[in-house]
Amino acid sequence: MRQHLKIALRTASIQGLILLLPILGNLFYLTGARADFKSNLTVNVDGLKNQTGKICASLFYQSKGFPSDSKKALQSQCVDITEKPQKLIFKNLKAGNYAVALIHDTNADGILNSNSFGIPTEGFGFSNNPLILTGPPKFNNAAVLVAGTNTDIQVQLQYLLGG
Structure with a gap:
């Protein structure tokens, strides 16, 4: 049971990270674009x-x-x-x-x-x-x-x- 809980938590963390990647990518893009702003x-x-x-x-x-x-x-x-x-x-x-x-x-x-x-x-x-x-x-x-x-x-x- 404990092993299944660890696997489930690890899977949930990976899925959460995958969902955050596009958001983080956009944030870095906007920060870079702002540095070029005139x-x-x-x-x-x-x-x-x-x-x-x-x-x-x-x-x-x-x-x-x-x-x-x-x-x-x-x-x-x-x-x-x-x-x-x-x-x-x-x-x-x-x-x-x-x-x-x-x-x-x-x-x-x-x-x-x-x-x-x-x-x-x-x-x-x-x-x-x-x-x-x-x-x-x-x-x-x-x-x-x-x-x-x-x-x-x-x-x-x-x-x-x-x-």
Whole structure:
């Protein structure tokens, strides 16, 4: 009797495992598909003083180079100002933390111009709108989580000397 019970339990366990295999397979497939999922980050640029020049933005996925070395950015773009608020879209991003640095490049030279004291003469902004006191923010203070099909953020431009 005891032997028959052991065989019955073992058979039931095997049958249960066989029933679970398709479910487990689908779960692993969905997890793998999610890793390949791509997202867009839409940046709404508010606070433009005028529509002269361009908005230049750099997207970083790590602190290396943030915020001023656009060569180390994951993506960079400059667009003519056509609307208020101006929109920029970074496409095909994996889910994760990113930071955006942008400038209102009024003279369209591709750099944040400053005076002889190093104070910016053009508008600038960062994702997460961190408080700027004595210099640019650290990556972690500007980082935002990108997840889902589209993540929308708002960046408020700051002008220290006119603009």
